Amino acid sequence: MEQTKNLGIYIHIPFCIRKCAYCDFLSFASEENTRKGYIQSLIAEIRQWEDVERWHITSIFIGGGTPSVLKKEETAGILEAVYNKFQVDDDAEITTEANPGTLTKDKLYAYREQGINRLSLGLQSVHDQELKLLGRIHTYEDFLKGFHMAREAGFSNINVDLMSALPGQTVDSWRESLTKILRLKAEHVSAYSLIIEEGTLFYEKYAEDARLRDLGEDCRILPTEEDERSMYYETRRLTGEYGLEQYEISNYAKPGYECRHNQAYWLRQDYLGFGLGASSLIDNVRFCNTADLKLYSRGIFKKEEREVLSVQEQMEETMFLGLRMKDGVSMEAFEKVFHTPFSAVYGKTVLDLKNEGLVQTEDERLFLTEKGFDLSNYTLAQFLQ
């Protein structure tokens, strides 16, 4: 029998209770009927997918939006469609994102029964005034309740999302958020810096401040660049103290608890996205679903245009995604995939970056140094030809 290939599945649930002030994800508040119609379309999209035999599913990631706004039966229906259609590995990592304000004991037990074995909780901060400013619907107390209920329901692999560089946040308040979560012994922490995105409420309020900060000038409400950097160093130090390793620029895990779904993405393995606006990468062709809810709910899922990635684009992605990870990129694997000596493509770039102390090579692997991680935007951009 022909060997099947690894495939990750992403499922997008675009609904939230209300829009957070900083969020530019494809997500919005919704009525129950809209949700019902959407789930039907989503299940139809999964059932219609034809290219099935050559894959086995190593991970499923239900993201959003807020997947936990769905009723337990709705989540069950979606997963059932996937299980019926695809060959899902027994040990597949199956994650759902959840907002602490939407969790119940019943839902968490149901998730476990449905095969979900990893929970990703969007907390962002342990300070209620920061949560309020962000427009989150939950308090820290809500999160704690949800976290302990998840443990009781049998979740032994929990990620907590935290956000640094918030308006008015100090290095001390960030340290407190991080420490409290690490004391809870979460297996995984994602710690991202706030980005002021256009089209959000925060953009209206803080765009000017962000501009000043980018120019290296004094900003009034956002933490300075120096404080932002201190928060990053504190994250690295504290996670290390509590036994979590930084395995990607913004992700920290206990050994063995790295998010396999995201790792596959950074390694450019094929993935298939279902749901509104979801994108897919199959055999170096990228295609995307419509972001128009009306079209999607009428069963018009895929956009017409498909992007066939050139060899150069594939190489660039291999580098700037692969180098996000602590282990970096295997130059040997690169040569096998592209049938080209690594040095012929990136020899000069690597030499220059080594001279700047930003990358390092060891055992045929190229990876970022600590300084390279600190200056990752600049360093990764050098691999775009």
Ligand code: SF4
């Ligand atoms: S809960 Fe998440 S997806 Fe929904 S609005 Fe807030 S940040 Fe965006």
